[in-house]
Amino acid sequence: MSFSSNSPIVCNLPRVTIVGAGRVGSTLAQRIAEKNLADVVLLDIILGMPQGLALDLVEARGIELHNRQIIGTNNYADTSGSQIVVITAGIPRKTGMSRDDLLKTNAKIVVEAAKNAIAYSPNAIFIVVTNPLDVMTYLAWQATGLPRSRIMGMAGVLDSARFETFIALELGVLPADVKAMVLGSHGDLMVPLSRYATVNGIPITELLDTATIARLVERTRNGGAEIVELMQTGGAFFAPASATSVMVESILLNQSRLLPAAAYLQGEYGLEDVVIGVPCRLGCSGIESVLELNLTDGEREALHTSAQSVRKNIERSQEILANN
Numbered sequence: 498m499s500f501s502s503n504s505p506i507v508c509n510l511p512r513v514t515i516v517g518a519g520r521v522g523s524t525l526a527q528r529i530a531e532k533n534l535a536d537v538v539l540l541d542i543i544l545g546m547p548q549g550l551a552l553d554l555v556e557a558r559g560i561e562l563h564n565r566q567i568i569g570t571n572n573y574a575d576t577s578g579s580q581i582v583v584i585t586a587g588i589p590r591k592t593g594m595s596r597d598d599l600l601k602t603n604a605k606i607v608v609e610a611a612k613n614a615i616a617y618s619p620n621a622i623f624i625v626v627t628n629p630l631d632v633m634t635y636l637a638w639q640a641t642g643l644p645r646s647r648i649m650g651m652a653g654v655l656d657s658a659r660f661e662t663f664i665a666l667e668l669g670v671l672p673a674d675v676k677a678m679v680l681g682s683h684g685d686l687m688v689p690l691s692r693y694a695t696v697n698g699i700p701i702t703e704l705l706d707t708a709t710i711a712r713l714v715e716r717t718r719n720g721g722a723e724i725v726e727l728m729q730t731g732g733a734f735f736a737p738a739s740a741t742s743v744m745v746e747s748i749l750l751n752q753s754r755l756l757p758a759a760a761y762l763q764g765e766y767g768l769e770d771v772v773i774g775v776p777c778r779l780g781c782s783g784i785e786s787v788l789e790l791n792l793t794d795g796e797r798e799a800l801h802t803s804a805q806s807v808r809k810n811i812e813r814s815q816e817i818l819a820n821n
């Protein structure tokens with residue numbers, strides 16, 4: 498028995514490159530392939546490691562019932578023509594460190610990764626995951642010269658998911674029934690918007706007292722550190738990979754979901770020339786629009802304080818890069 502052969506059909510399936518095949522990167526590759534969203538190229542500087550991970554994921558395809566291509570590589574030429582590039586390359590923090598302590602090491606890694614990736618995928622949309630997130634997204638924006646619609650950072654979806662989880666645990670309800678949004682920088686100064694958090698449309702302010710909400714907000718702010726303290730080396734990666742995959746999905750499937758993403762602002766919320774988490778509509782062209790919510794004076798002040806801390810670190814990063 499044999500297949501008859503017709504003229505070959507060239508299929509351009511969507512392709513997502515993930516730079517950094519560590520814990521977040523490899524878990525994201527698994528999520529993207531198993532959700533059947535795109536073919537995946539996993540790139541890392543460690544020789545053989547992304548190739549081994551890719552083979553392992555490929556060997557699971559028959560069991561997971563998908564047929565996505567997954568390639569591991571150390572060579573940017575293999576990433577060419579990607580629709581989305583996700584940057585997770587860089588070091589994670591260890592216990593006792595802040596995300597800002599990663600700035601010096603990760604700035605150079607992210608700039609190099611962004612420059613190499615854009616050279617092979619000039620039409621790609623970039624999602625940065627490496628910490629400190631807002632500054633790294635700014636550096637990738639600078640390094641690629643992309644319009645702001647095509648570059649964003651992932652943090653708000655993760656921080657919001659944590660806030661939703663803690664609310665759901667407190668109330669004993671299904672996490673999927675809780676909706677919340679966390680804006681601002683991905684750090685101690687993030688801005689969880691309790692006023693806008695609901696359980697199937699019911700504001701949490703109707704369900705929880707002020708002290709309890711304040712406790713859940715504080716736990717959200719420390720959500721990353723809580724896991725780093727437990728794990729000692731490295732941090733969370735399952736939920737970060739899930740959070741990144743919904744951004745990838747919204748872009749590839751043109752879902753126009755309203756998700757918090759770190760975006761380069763040009764006057765929105767009274768902020769300019771800074772990257773910070775705001776509600777964005779994500780579709781096939783990237784950030785389709787930024788939603789400007791009505792904020793109370795307190796919330797607006799918190800967002801500006803958060804932006805101020807990102808600005809300081811952007812300045813630090815420019816000095817670091819200039820001296821190298």
Ligand SMILES: NC(=O)c1ccc[n+]([C@@H]2O[C@H](COP(=O)([O-])OP(=O)(O)OC[C@H]3O[C@@H](n4cnc5c(N)ncnc54)[C@H](O)[C@@H]3O)[C@@H](O)[C@H]2O)c1
Pocket residue numbers: 516517518519520521522540541542543585586587588589590599603606609610625626627628629630651652655683731732733734737
């Ligand atoms: N934005 C968020 O919400 C969020 C969530 C989780 C982790 N992070 C950050 O993501 C980053 C990765 O975390 P992880 O847990 O996967 O770390 P990890 O150490 O498991 O993986 C990082 C990978 O990057 C690779 N790498 C280093 N330099 C590289 C380069 N120049 N080019 C290509 N690859 C390179 C390493 O070899 C390693 O495999 C960290 O900075 C972490 O803080 C951010």
Ligand SMILES: O=C(O)C[C@H](O)C(=O)O
Pocket residue numbers: 589590596628655683720721722724725732733737
């Ligand atoms: O906390 C970290 O260092 C990793 C990540 O930013 C997180 O929030 O889990």
